[in-house]
Amino acid sequence: MDNLLIQKFDKVLIANRGEIAVRIQRACHKLGLQTIAVYSDADRNALHVRYADEAYNIGPPPATESYLVIDRLIDVAKKSGAEAVHPGYGFLAERADFAQACYDAGLVFIGPSPKAIAAMGDKQLARQTVRAAGVSVVPGTDPGLSDDELIAAAEKIGFPLLVKAAAGGGGKGMRPVHEAGSLSNALAGARREATAAFGDGTVYLEKMISDARHIEIQVLGDSQGNVIHLGERECSLQRRHQKVIEEAPSFVVDDELRRQMGEVAIAAARAVDYVNAGTVEFLVDRDKNFYFLEMNTRVQVEHPVTELVTGVDIVQEQLRVARGRRLRYLQDQVKLKGWAIECRINAEDPYHDFVPSTGTITAIGLPTGPGIRVDTGLYEGHTVTPYYDSMISKLICYGETRGEAVLRMRRALEEYRIMGVKTNIPFHQHMMESHRFLSGQFDTRFVEERFSMSEREIHDELEAAIFATLVAHQRSQRASQIVAPGERDTSNWKWYTRWERLQR
Amino acid sequence: MKYITTVNGQEYIIEIDQKTEITVNGERHGVDFQQLAESGTLSLLIDNRSLEAIVEEREDAWEVLLHGELYAVHVQDERAYRLAQARGKLSDASEAVVIRSPMPGLILDVLVEEGAHIGQGQTVVILESMKMENELRAGRDGVVTRVHVGKGDSVEKNQELIAIGDAEEIKEQQ
Numbered sequence: 001m002d003n004l005l006i007q008k009f010d011k012v013l014i015a016n017r018g019e020i021a022v023r024i025q026r027a028c029h030k031l032g033l034q035t036i037a038v039y040s041d042a043d044r045n046a047l048h049v050r051y052a053d054e055a056y057n058i059g060p061p062p063a064t065e066s067y068l069v070i071d072r073l074i075d076v077a078k079k080s081g082a083e084a085v086h087p088g089y090g091f092l093a094e095r096a097d098f099a100q101a102c103y104d105a106g107l108v109f110i111g112p113s114p115k116a117i118a119a120m121g122d123k124q125l126a127r128q129t130v131r132a133a134g135v136s137v138v139p140g141t142d143p144g145l146s147d148d149e150l151i152a153a154a155e156k157i158g159f160p161l162l163v164k165a166a167a168g169g170g171g172k173g174m175r176p177v178h179e180a181g182s183l184s185n186a187l188a189g190a191r192r193e194a195t196a197a198f199g200d201g202t203v204y205l206e207k208m209i210s211d212a213r214h215i216e217i218q219v220l221g222d223s224q225g226n227v228i229h230l231g232e233r234e235c236s237l238q239r240r241h242q243k244v245i246e247e248a249p250s251f252v253v254d255d256e257l258r259r260q261m262g263e264v265a266i267a268a269a270r271a272v273d274y275v276n277a278g279t280v281e282f283l284v285d286r287d288k289n290f291y292f293l294e295m296n297t298r299v300q301v302e303h304p305v306t307e308l309v310t311g312v313d314i315v316q317e318q319l320r321v322a323r324g325r326r327l328r329y330l331q332d333q334v335k336l337k338g339w340a341i342e343c344r345i346n347a348e349d350p351y352h353d354f355v356p357s358t359g360t361i362t363a364i365g366l367p368t369g370p371g372i373r374v375d376t377g378l379y380e381g382h383t384v385t386p387y388y389d390s391m392i393s394k395l396i397c398y399g400e401t402r403g404e405a406v407l408r409m410r411r412a413l414e415e416y417r418i419m420g421v422k423t424n425i426p427f428h429q430h431m432m433e434s435h436r437f438l439s440g441q442f443d444t445r446f447v448e449e450r451f452s453m454s455e456r457e458i459h460d461e462l463e464a465a466i467f468a469t470l471v472a473h474q475r476s477q478r479a480s481q482i483v484a485p486g487e488r489d490t491s492n493w494k495w496y497t498r499w500e501r502l503q504r
Numbered sequence: 505m506k507y508i509t510t511v512n513g514q515e516y517i518i519e520i521d522q523k524t525e526i527t528v529n530g531e532r533h534g535v536d537f538q539q540l541a542e543s544g545t546l547s548l549l550i551d552n553r554s555l556e557a558i559v560e561e562r563e564d565a566w567e568v569l570l571h572g573e574l575y576a577v578h579v580q581d582e583r584a585y586r587l588a589q590a591r592g593k594l595s596d597a598s599e600a601v602v603i604r605s606p607m608p609g610l611i612l613d614v615l616v617e618e619g620a621h622i623g624q625g626q627t628v629v630i631l632e633s634m635k636m637e638n639e640l641r642a643g644r645d646g647v648v649t650r651v652h653v654g655k656g657d658s659v660e661k662n663q664e665l666i667a668i669g670d671a672e673e674i675k676e677q678q
Contacts, residue, residue, distance in 0.1 A: 358608070
């Protein structure tokens with residue numbers, strides 16, 4: 001029986017871009033599967049296009065005209081002879097209509113069933129479903145209420161609370177609200193952002209649990225009904241509800257709590273007959289009570305930290321179970337070993353309110369060495385555009401202990417060179433030196449409320465000054481050799497640039 | 505050659521007269537400075553301490569990437585420095601500060617009007633880019649002298665959005 005299901009597909013369309021598209025291609029190639037890339041006009045030269053077996057243009061740069069257009073993706077699948085579709089994360093990954101369109105076109109969707117996506121994507125239905133399975137949830141409202149109804153409901157729930165997008169993920173369309181007065185503005189902002197990001201402006205409210213940690217459990221299910229969990233990820237370090245640093249395991253989760261949370265996560269997954277990789281997110285309060293937040297029905301950005309501590313290649317398992325194979329692991333074969341930390345490298349300026357930074361990458365040098373993994377779509381000449389997410393790379397470090405992972409991360413951050421856009425690498429460096437981080441004393445509000453870049457001490461100003469002065473001096477020396485001083489009608493710099501052009 | 509080099513408000517006087525030695529604020533250091541291939545990657549041995557950096561020229565400064573930090577460095581030779589000083593005394597303080605768009609995007613809202621008194625750190629414009637709303641804040645106290653954009657406008661990188669002047673200066677003009 002198992003054999004009949006093998007080789008259900010040999011050609012995979014990857015409906016995504018950036019580092020995750022490259023990550024999925026690697027897993028495909030490892031299993032001998034051919035890869036089909038899709039790209040917008042902005043991504044013609046991207047790594048995921050160059051590393052693919054075939055690549056097809058799907059439209060203009062805005063995602064709403066390319067990566068989010070279901071018909072175009074299905075067309076490419078048909079044209080290219082793809083037999084399966086991997087959605088990655090973001091874009092269409094959690095859209096039941098996309099999964100359904102794949103099934104209708106006779107394609108294998110590498111993820112859960114449209115029904116499971118819809119059940120978990122509808123946050124209210126998700127809450128009802130898991131509550132019925134005996135899982136505690138955070139108090140809140142139904143989605144789909146009008147602003148007036150939400151404002152009335154807010155008073156019952158109490159402040160502070162969160163406005164969340166029903167179709168949401170990654171913090172988009174989410175707003176914290178601390179008093180009744182600012183609720184209507186937050187609703188408008190969240191609806192606007194959710195419409196832009198997901199094409200759906202539906203929002204709901206949720207009580208904010210204070211001193212909470214965001215801890216999630218990775219689950220894997222196969223079509224034979226086996227569901228296992230791969231332990232937890234600590235994702236409390238967030239800015240504007242976007243995770244910035246994740247680690248596995250968590251500082252606060254012991255074996256007993258892990259077993260409990262794992263069981264609950266599996267129960268939540270089973271409640272919707274879950275197949276493939278998924279993540280059950282929880283808030284954990286100071287007394288280690290945990291509340292179901294939501295289930296993400298896709299591979300997560302931060303999946304590598306789990307891969308490093310369990311040894312399981314999650315994307316490869318996704319492909320295997322989508323082909324109808326059994327999971328390669330039983331629950332008691334999953335053992336956590338060591339510690340892994342991931343820093344999300346974003347194109348943004350950590351010294352100016354994390355404003356996104358765009359531009360062309362002029363130089364890049366990746367950190368290497370034992371225990372270091374870099375997942376990225378970056379290359380020299382790559383242009384970071386305003387069309388897509390500002391995350392340009394993930395830097396993941398492994399150590400036997402948390403301390404060793406942190407030391408490796410410090411060294412890797414120092415070694416990572418990205419020139420052409422500003423990055424949040426200094427933020428990560430500052431965090432890796434923070435006492436609160438080192439002692440594991442943080443919650444979901446730590447980054448925004450108790451962590452400041454202005455406290456960062458920088459030590460290399462003098463050295464930077466020397467470098468720039470030496471380069472400036474060298475240039476002016478060369479320029480003055482070309483035209484004697486006094487004879488030039490313009491600055492040395494201009495002369496030097498002209499001279500450089502002549503040399504080419 | 506004598507240079508006055510500024511990083512994060514700190515000035516260094518750096519003299520370079522020969523290949524293997526420089527003087528920083530009067531102190532001598534041995535240097536060995538190598539450029540690696542075409543890229544901006546540089547290797548420097550300063551008193552045998554080994555450092556690597558990438559240095560690139562931008563419109564208004566040199567960018568130096570060193571140990572993960574990106575420094576904006578202004579290098580001026582003595583003559584240029586003196587000229588700038590002389591000019592600076594005349595205009596510097598009263599010059600309007602312009603808030604520019606850090607990236608292309610869509611103006612979702614302009615929260616201030618011309619003539620409004622604003623404080624440093626106050627949000628003045630909400631710009632949508634990279635699928636997120638970004639709050640652009642005033643870098644100083646002052647009075648809004650010009651509003652160049654309105655709700656719904658598309659803006660390019662570095663486009664002028666808002667100009668901020670000194671409260672006293674505005675009064676004088678009136």
